[in-house]
Amino acid sequence: MLAGNPNCGKSSVFNQLTGLKQKITNVPGTTIENKVGKLKLQNTTIELIDTPGTYSFNPKSLDEKEAVRVFFEDPAPDVILYIADAANLKRNLFYFSQLAQHKIPMVLVLNMLDIADFKGVEINTDRLEKELGIRVFKINARTGMGVEDVKKALIENQFVPHYEFGTELDHTHESHFSSINKLLNKTTVVKTKRELVSGKIDKIATHPILGYLLFITVLFLIFQSVFMLAEYPMNWIESGFSILSEYLSNVLPDGWIKKLFINGIIAGISGVVVFVPQIAILFFFMTLLEDTGYMARVSFIMDKMLRGLGLSGKSVVPLLSGAACAIPAIMSTRNIENWKDRLITIMVTPLMSCSARLPVYTLLISLAVPSKMILGFMNLQALILLAMYFLGTIAALAAALVFKWIIKHDLPSYFIMELPIYHTPRWKNIGITCWQKSLSFVTEAGKVILIVSMILWFLASYGPTKQNTFAVQETQNLETSYAGHFGKVIEPVIKPIGFNWKIGIALITSFAAREVFVGTMSTIYSVGDEENFDQIRVKMHNDTLSNGKPVYSLAVVLSLMIFYAFAMQCVSTLAVVYKETQSWKWPTIQFIYMTVLAYVSSLIVYTIFQ
Amino acid sequence: MKLTELHIGKVARVVQVNDSPFKEKLQEMGCVSGVLIKPIMKAPFGDPIAYELEEYTLSMRKNEAETIEIQPFDPLLNL
Numbered sequence: 119m120l121a122g123n124p125n126c127g128k129s130s131v132f133n134q135l136t137g138l139k140q141k142i143t144n145v146p147g148t149t150i151e152n153k154v155g156k157l158k159l160q161n162t163t164i165e166l167i168d169t170p171g172t173y174s175f176n177p178k179s180l181d182e183k184e185a186v187r188v189f190f191e192d193p194a195p196d197v198i199l200y201i202a203d204a205a206n207l208k209r210n211l212f213y214f215s216q217l218a219q220h221k222i223p224m225v226l227v228l229n230m231l232d233i234a235d236f237k238g239v240e241i242n243t244d245r246l247e248k249e250l251g252i253r254v255f256k257i258n259a260r261t262g263m264g265v266e267d268v269k270k271a272l273i274e275n276q277f278v279p280h281y282e283f284g285t286e287l288d289h290t291h292e293s294h295f296s297s298i299n300k301l302l303n304k305t306t307v308v309k310t311k312r313e314l315v316s317g318k319i320d321k322i323a324t325h326p327i328l329g330y331l332l333f334i335t336v337l338f339l340i341f342q343s344v345f346m347l348a349e350y351p352m353n354w355i356e357s358g359f360s361i362l363s364e365y366l367s368n369v370l371p372d373g374w375i376k377k378l379f380i381n382g383i384i385a386g387i388s389g390v391v392v393f394v395p396q397i398a399i400l401f402f403f404m405t406l407l408e409d410t411g412y413m414a415r416v417s418f419i420m421d422k423m424l425r426g427l428g429l430s431g432k433s434v435v436p437l438l439s440g441a442a443c444a445i446p447a448i449m450s451t452r453n454i455e456n457w458k459d460r461l462i463t464i465m466v467t468p469l470m471s472c473s474a475r476l477p478v479y480t481l482l483i484s485l486a487v488p489s490k491m492i493l494g495f496m497n498l499q500a501l502i503l504l505a506m507y508f509l510g511t512i513a514a515l516a517a518a519l520v521f522k523w524i525i526k527h528d529l530p531s532y533f534i535m536e537l538p539i540y541h542t543p544r545w546k547n548i549g550i551t552c553w554q555k556s557l558s559f560v561t562e563a564g565k566v567i568l569i570v571s572m573i574l575w576f577l578a579s580y581g582p583t584k585q586n587t588f589a590v591q592e593t594q595n596l597e598t599s600y601a602g603h604f605g606k607v608i609e610p611v612i613k614p615i616g617f618n619w620k621i622g623i624a625l626i627t628s629f630a631a632r633e634v635f636v637g638t639m640s641t642i643y644s645v646g647d648e649e650n651f652d653q654i655r656v657k658m659h660n661d662t663l664s665n666g667k668p669v670y671s672l673a674v675v676l677s678l679m680i681f682y683a684f685a686m687q688c689v690s691t692l693a694v695v696y697k698e699t700q701s702w703k704w705p706t707i708q709f710i711y712m713t714v715l716a717y718v719s720s721l722i723v724y725t726i727f728q
Numbered sequence: 729m730k731l732t733e734l735h736i737g738k739v740a741r742v743v744q745v746n747d748s749p750f751k752e753k754l755q756e757m758g759c760v761s762g763v764l765i766k767p768i769m770k771a772p773f774g775d776p777i778a779y780e781l782e783e784y785t786l787s788m789r790k791n792e793a794e795t796i797e798i799q800p801f802d803p804l805l806n807l
Contacts, residue, residue, distance in 0.1 A: 173753075173757060174756035176752055178753060203784075206783045206784045207783070208783055209758035237783075295760045295762075296762075320778075321769075324770075326772035329772065330772070418771050418778065418787050421776050421789070422772075422773045423773075455753075529749070532750065532753055533788055534754060534757055534787070535788070536784060536785065537778055537784075537785040537787050538784075
């Protein structure tokens with residue numbers, strides 16, 4: 119089992135030892151996840167378990183609790199591979215000193231020696247081995263230096279540390295640190311201290327003006343990249359699925375199974391997979407920022423502002439991730455120790471404009487907003503899109519404030535957080551993390567969307583017969599299907615916000631996932647090519663009311679956009695919220711408040727622009 | 729003297745961490761009696777504050793720092 123503080127390079131070591139042969143498994147009924155990898159050495163297969171970094175045995179956050187839980191679970195690990203940041207030995211050895219009490223063989227691995235070296239810290243590993251009574255290795259997880267020796271230690275030479283931390287009666291923090299101090303005094307020497315480049319970068323990163331400017335610039339660059347870079351793979355994926363669809367269309371026998379497959383299952387899966395490029399790229403950047411240490415500075419400068427809203431500096435990462443997809447964003451709230459901070463973050467993150475809303479916005483904006491240039495260089499349509507992103511962000515912050523007043527909770531909110539030294543990125547790690555997060559999106563969202571897609575396909579393809587509402591017959595158009603009837607049923611409710619029954623159908627199908635809106639619109643307007651925006655747009659543009667006025671007036675379009683901005687139309691998100699909060703209460707509240715917010719806002723917007 | 733009263737760049741020694749909800753977290757992060765601490769920078773608005781804690785940088789909010797009692801460190805007097 120690997121153990122160690124956060125930021126000590128433990129994951130790098132894990133990746134070095136297991137390569138991609140790692141799996142994330144989930145303990146059913148909980149949010150607990152284990153990263154397990156395999157390593158083959160001299161005919162033995164070793165199972166390695168990676169745990170989230172933790173500072174001590176009294177875990178405060180969910181991440182830390184998982185680390186400790188793995189340790190106490192039967193069977194006990196054969197050996198603990200403890201990874202320590204050599205430049206920070208004193209603090210890093212505290213958790214070590216606690217683990218040492220449990221009489222399990224340990225191996226100490228000293229990482230980040232280059233920084234220790236720079237700081238002038240010299241460690242006598244031989245002396246350290248003698249004092250502790252276990253093997254001690256020096257490595258550089260980034261380059262891989264020393265890792266081979268560590269591999270050998272996994273099958274031989276495993277000892278229980280015999281150094282006494284604290285005393286029989288006294289295992290307080292003070293006594294352990296005192297023991298650690300004595301140990302370090304005997305085994306390490308600090309020569310000169312040089313100021314690190316980190317400090318110089320921080321002068322800008324935490325500057326009252328430059329710091330925020332830097333942050334905004336970084337965000338802007340990220341979003342630009344995401345949109346530009348994601349386009350190509352997204353097109354490939356769409357083409358790929360079209361080809362698959364066609365192939366299946368030729369190969370499968372005619373009948374409902376064929377239709378279920380093509381229009382239900384393939385359509386559902388493609389809806390999820392097409393977002394992977396955007397999500398992966400965004401996660402790549404977020405992980406990059408975290409890995410270099412910049413994210414900690416962002417939390418640092420944002421904490422005070424976010425605290426006033428019932429959030430914490432640590433909410434920054436989940437909120438930003440929510441711009442890609444709320445699902446992995448919500449899962450990343452596990453490092454927030456305070457239950458209330460974490461809960462509020464989970465509740466408001468879905469208001470951030472996620473990738474799924476993008477096709478909806480794009481279609482609607484092209485419908486109602488002319489493609490003009492403002493001030494000569496800004497495209498009006500792009501500006502409105504940006505405005506929608508701002509809207510989502512502001513709504514999330516405002517909602518957090520409201521929740522802060524409503525939820526009463528007394529547990530302390532912590533910010534105590536390490537500011538790691540800036541690192542150059544560890545690309546391999548970033549790649550692996552990015553892959554895992556994207557995979558989690560596909561599996562979490564995928565499962566739910568697939569099922570809901572199939573149900574919705576059924577509702578859209580079949581309808582009651584004229585004679586008997588309970589009989590089922592295949593329908594030729596959407597209007598006579600179950601979905602169509604539901605649309606008509608809810609029409610009175612959505613009329614005040616400017617929606618007709620056709621839009622009503624789209625709202626129902628969007629319940630699975632927001633982007634389904636586009637596909638539904640193309641079906642409603644019988645557009646042959648599903649994703650051909652222009653054709654859909656033209657048909658929608660030409661749809662008129664009985665009095666000749668266009669159906670999709672500015673008021674309706676704005677109302678629709680606002681609705682999609684705020685409404686909870688993602689079953690997968692609700693499923694994840696349920697998992698993360700271990701209760702149905704919160705996803706239900708989330709669904710209700712967001713839908714109410716969406717309806718009321720749409721109502722206001724529609725009435726104003728009418 | 730409270731940690732929050734210490735000026736940027738001045739070194740002090742931690743005398744004790746008062747009882748508070750943050751005590752344990754502070755201690756496991758290395759904030760124990762006897763350790764040297766030095767404020768190095770503040771976030772805009774003056775909160776949170778980043779401290780150099782002998783080996784690494786620890787940031788914390790003002791209300792967390794207030795629970796730490798310190799004594800200014802004078803190398804000449806070796807306090």
